[in-house]
Amino acid sequence: MDRVIFGDNQFFGVDHLSDDKARQKEQRFKDTREIIRVLDFAHEAGIRTFMCTTYGRIEEICEHFRNNPAKYADFKIYPCMPYAHKYANAVTEMGIGGTLRHFTGGVMGSIARGGMAVVQRDAFKMMQMLVDAEMSMFKGVNTGVIFLQNVVTDLLLGLGMHDFFYEFSEYVQKKYDAEPGYITMNLPRTVDVLHGLGIENPIVCASINKIGFRMSGGLEANEQALAEQKVRAIAMQVYAAGALRPQEALEYICPQQGIESIMFGASSKDHIEQTYELINSLSPEA
Amino acid sequence: MIKAGVIGLGKMGISHCAILNAHAGVEFVGACDTSKLLRWGLGKYSKLPVFDDYKKMIEQARPDCVFIATPTSSHFEIARYCLEQGVNLFLEKPCCLNYADTSTLRELSESKGLLIQVGYHNRFLGTFREVKRLVDAGEFGEIYHFSAEAYGPVVVQEQKETWRSKRSEGGGCLYDYASHVINLVDFILGDIEHVRGTQLKSIFSKGVEDAVYAGLILKNGTTGNLSVSWSEESFRKMSTRIAISGRKGRVEANAQEIKVYRNKSENPEDKAGWALSYLTDCTEPVDFYLRGEEYSAQVDDFVRQVEAGTRQSVNAIQSAGETDRVIELLIADSGRGN
Numbered sequence: 176m177d178r179v180i181f182g183d184n185q186f187f188g189v190d191h192l193s194d195d196k197a198r199q200k201e202q203r204f205k206d207t208r209e210i211i212r213v214l215d216f217a218h219e220a221g222i223r224t225f226m227c228t229t230y231g232r233i234e235e236i237c238e239h240f241r242n243n244p245a246k247y248a249d250f251k252i253y254p255c256m257p258y259a260h261k262y263a264n265a266v267t268e269m270g271i272g273g274t275l276r277h278f279t280g281g282v283m284g285s286i287a288r289g290g291m292a293v294v295q296r297d298a299f300k301m302m303q304m305l306v307d308a309e310m311s312m313f314k315g316v317n318t319g320v321i322f323l324q325n326v327v328t329d330l331l332l333g334l335g336m337h338d339f340f341y342e343f344s345e346y347v348q349k350k351y352d353a354e355p356g357y358i359t360m361n362l363p364r365t366v367d368v369l370h371g372l373g374i375e376n377p378i379v380c381a382s383i384n385k386i387g388f389r390m391s392g393g394l395e396a397n398e399q400a401l402a403e404q405k406v407r408a409i410a411m412q413v414y415a416a417g418a419l420r421p422q423e424a425l426e427y428i429c430p431q432q433g434i435e436s437i438m439f440g441a442s443s444k445d446h447i448e449q450t451y452e453l454i455n456s457l458s459p460e461a
Numbered sequence: 462m463i464k465a466g467v468i469g470l471g472k473m474g475i476s477h478c479a480i481l482n483a484h485a486g487v488e489f490v491g492a493c494d495t496s497k498l499l500r501w502g503l504g505k506y507s508k509l510p511v512f513d514d515y516k517k518m519i520e521q522a523r524p525d526c527v528f529i530a531t532p533t534s535s536h537f538e539i540a541r542y543c544l545e546q547g548v549n550l551f552l553e554k555p556c557c558l559n560y561a562d563t564s565t566l567r568e569l570s571e572s573k574g575l576l577i578q579v580g581y582h583n584r585f586l587g588t589f590r591e592v593k594r595l596v597d598a599g600e601f602g603e604i605y606h607f608s609a610e611a612y613g614p615v616v617v618q619e620q621k622e623t624w625r626s627k628r629s630e631g632g633g634c635l636y637d638y639a640s641h642v643i644n645l646v647d648f649i650l651g652d653i654e655h656v657r658g659t660q661l662k663s664i665f666s667k668g669v670e671d672a673v674y675a676g677l678i679l680k681n682g683t684t685g686n687l688s689v690s691w692s693e694e695s696f697r698k699m700s701t702r703i704a705i706s707g708r709k710g711r712v713e714a715n716a717q718e719i720k721v722y723r724n725k726s727e728n729p730e731d732k733a734g735w736a737l738s739y740l741t742d743c744t745e746p747v748d749f750y751l752r753g754e755e756y757s758a759q760v761d762d763f764v765r766q767v768e769a770g771t772r773q774s775v776n777a778i779q780s781a782g783e784t785d786r787v788i789e790l791l792i793a794d795s796g797r798g799n
Contacts, residue, residue, distance in 0.1 A: 387746060
């Protein structure tokens with residue numbers, strides 16, 4: 176994976192500290208062309224990976240990539256699935272059974288009638304169908320790593336339904352020739368569980384920052400896991416939702432062992448370029 | 462180590478299962494639901510014991526506490542049975558569909574020496590806790606008015622009938638979004654005694670209200686506005702805000718940030734003007750994170766209380782149950798009771 180990965184929160188009205196800022200961003204990026212303009216800034220700055228949740232609007236971005244193959248030949252998109260709000264609202268409305276039927280409906284159409292009953296006895300098959308449904312929009316786009324979103328990773332982790340991690344890993348490798356990634360707010364625990372499943376050097380994306388924000392189990396346990404366990408970590412929320420200034424935040428992150436990649440999101444050309452250069456200059460062997 | 466079970470495996474129930482199962486102080490002894498699909502899923506792919514009948518679960522698993530996350534219309538019957546069996550309760554919000562039932566549960570829990578904690582998670586959110594601390598410390602002087610709001614995009618077009626469209630099932634914005642805001646006002650500012658000019662508006666729903674607008678009067682005389690709608694497509698997700706005006710200043714807060722304004726005073730040492738603080742300044746880390754620190758924190762608190770045999774929870778029914786009384790006041794005031 177690249178040292179620097181571009182995130183997507185800024186595009187979709189997510190701001191962990193301020194609702195007002197989130198809405199300002201949401202307004203600015205209402206037009207997908209504006210998102211593409213910012214992605215182009217990132218690309219020009221030297222960034223080659225964009226990590227994004229599978230919102231409906233990503234489809235338009237993928238379409239743009241497909242229509243301009245020469246320009247984006249070296250640009251990868253790492254999908255993070257599923258977009259949880261979509262499913263959470265559906266579960267409240269339709270129940271869990273209804274939601275599964277609803278979202279696998281399109282895929283089910285291609286399977287013989289009565290297939291639902293068969294699939295319902297095999298949740299791994301169900302998961303594969305959901306992955307396919309989410310991946311359909313990325314057709315023809317370079318997706319090197321496919322991530323399980325933290326709500327799902329952490330839910331399965333808590334429930335002890337760990338076999339899904341293994342099945343997910345097998346499926347994305349076989350079907351999409353991609354590596355599996357796991358986003359989590361519980362890094363030490365997740366790494367332990369993945370090792371236990373024989374996933375030896377897992378890609379794990381987690382909140383990692385100097386003040387221990389959203390680092391379950393505490394800063395020390397997380398640092399220890401990064402230093403001592405075999406893990407390819409992607410650090411997210413490195414600014415602790417804006418509580419840390421970039422220089423201070425990155426001085427802490429860049430020399431940390433176990434961190435292969437650093438994710439950040441930004442909206443202006445200057446900010447993107449400065450952050451990219453700062454990460455490179457603070458990283459060992461830069 | 463305490464034994465815990467969960468009844469009702471919807472969104473909240475499943476989330477509680479995960480948090481409890483990951484909790485070092487809890488032995489997870491049972492998950493119960495009437496859905497065959499869910500029991501099959503959990504039974505086959507996790508190690509959690511599953512039950513199809515809560516009475517059976519209590520009899521066989523002997524939990525110290527259970528989490529009830531079934532539709533609100535069933536809370537009373539299930540909760541009463543559990544209390545009679547000597548089991549402590551974490552009850553999802555709102556407690557019951559009428560205040561009489563809530564009061565019966567409260568009295569029963571008191572006579573049995575059991576805890577009922579209610580799932581109003583805002584009381585465990587760092588920013589709102591900090592606002593309460595500042596108000597209690599007199600930072601804003603005597604409070605004279607407030608405005609409490611929540612907006613979000615739950616029902617943004619006409620829909621077919623579900624449980625959400627029936628008040629008798631616990632549907633409607635009042636039992637959902639509005640209950641959280643009422644509870645938050647009660648937590649930060651005190652008991653709500655009267656309500657005035659209540660508007661329960663149906664925007665897209667047929668049988669129930671999508672928005673609640675009302676004037677609130679607290680026991681201590683403070684007045685405020687309640688403004689809640691789950692039919693605001695303009696919001697990406699539920700957003701809850703409170704603004705409080707006092708004689709010495711003002712505070713505006715939501716789940717992420719707190720803006721404090723301190724009025725100019727005679728003492729030049731006092732720092733007048735705006736000051737900002739964020740969730741990151743007032744959030745304690747949790748051992749296991751699922752959807753927000755507050756969800757884990759409320760479970761941690763409950764587990765501690767049950768373990769210690771205490772009933773000092775900030776969300777105990779003695780306080781959190783009063784939200785049901787206010788909901789009844791609002792329905793009566795609106796003239797839309799059924």
